[in-house]
Amino acid sequence: MPSFALPVLVPSLSAVWRSADQQTAYTRDASAYDTRTSAFEAYRRRLVDLVPLSRGDVVLDVGCGTGLCFEQVRSRIGAEGVIVGVDASRDMLAVAARRVADRGWRNVLLVQSPIEEAELPVVADHAIFCATHDVLQSTAALDNVVSHVSDGGTVAAGGGKWAPAWALGLNASILALHAPYVRDFTGFARPWTHLAPRLDRMRVQEVAMGGGYLASGTVPTREVPLVAGPIDRDDVRDGGDRADGTRG
Numbered sequence: 307m308p309s310f311a312l313p314v315l316v317p318s319l320s321a322v323w324r325s326a327d328q329q330t331a332y333t334r335d336a337s338a339y340d341t342r343t344s345a346f347e348a349y350r351r352r353l354v355d356l357v358p359l360s361r362g363d364v365v366l367d368v369g370c371g372t373g374l375c376f377e378q379v380r381s382r383i384g385a386e387g388v389i390v391g392v393d394a395s396r397d398m399l400a401v402a403a404r405r406v407a408d409r410g411w412r413n414v415l416l417v418q419s420p421i422e423e424a425e426l427p428v429v430a431d432h433a434i435f436c437a438t439h440d441v442l443q444s445t446a447a448l449d450n451v452v453s454h455v456s457d458g459g460t461v462a463a464g465g466g467k468w469a470p471a472w473a474l475g476l477n478a479s480i481l482a483l484h485a486p487y488v489r490d491f492t493g494f495a496r497p498w499t500h501l502a503p504r505l506d507r508m509r510v511q512e513v514a515m516g517g518g519y520l521a522s523g524t525v526p527t528r529e530v531p532l533v534a535g536p537i538d539r540d541d542v543r544d545g546g547d548r549a550d551g552t553r554g
């Protein structure tokens with residue numbers, strides 16, 4: 307039975323290795339997060355490239371963390387677009403807020419909340435999930451996000467996954483890389499599994515020798531179309547967010 311031995315073994319190993327909960331990991335690592343995950347930057351770019359962004363678009367960045375996707379998204383949507391970054395971790399969002407302030411961006415709204423219960427002030431044109439395995443395993447989170455993306459909008463997700471079970475060395479590296487940032491490795495062989503049925507035209511590419519993936523699809527047309535709104539874009543652009551950049 308070697309084909310499933312590693313994925314079964316690895317979650318229990320990681321649970322032993324990591325006694326702190328996920329919130330604690332993000333609290334401890336928030337200031338070092340950008341440096342520690344810089345190797346992932348090329349995949350962040352490829353993930354954002356999957357989304358047909360246009361100037362003026364509203365984009366949900368789910369589990370935005372320190373805002374490492376903001377620069378690329380903003381370069382495509384311009385100052386007239388809006389990024390809504392949602393994250394449960396106050397410490398990760400504090401780094402994101404500094405990034406936004408340092409760049410002088412006036413069109414980024416940060417929402418501190420578990421995405422499952424976030425009150426999103428927006429129907430977005432598109433949504434991204436970058437390195438957010440735990441969020442992708444939460445059907446409540448996916449339902450909340452998809453219900454806030456307009457018909458035909460693109461939802462893109464990318465991050466780590468298990469390589470084939472025979473690639474033991476590679477999977478050991480994947481475990482070491484992702485363990486600080488993944489609460490539960492359940493579903494790590496196909497992290498997009500719960501997202502796929504919620505979207506049309508879902509396409510998945512494996513990257514990094516099977517140790518990562520990039521996936522995207524479009525939000526199906528509803529019986530009653532969901533159109534952009536009710537966000538008050540002027541409110542966001544005029545600095546409707548708090549001085550520290552957050553709204554929670």
Ligand SMILES: C[S@@+](CC[C@H](N)C(=O)[O-])C[C@H]1O[C@@H](n2cnc3c(N)ncnc32)[C@H](O)[C@@H]1O
Pocket residue numbers: 332343350368369370371372373374375392393394395398419420421422435436437438440441447487
């Ligand atoms: C590995 S980081 C990814 C950050 C960023 N997207 C990137 O590309 O680097 C995962 C983020 O998801 C956030 N997160 C995890 N579960 C969440 C949830 N249920 N709701 C909102 N954010 C969550 C964590 O706080 C963390 O900042």
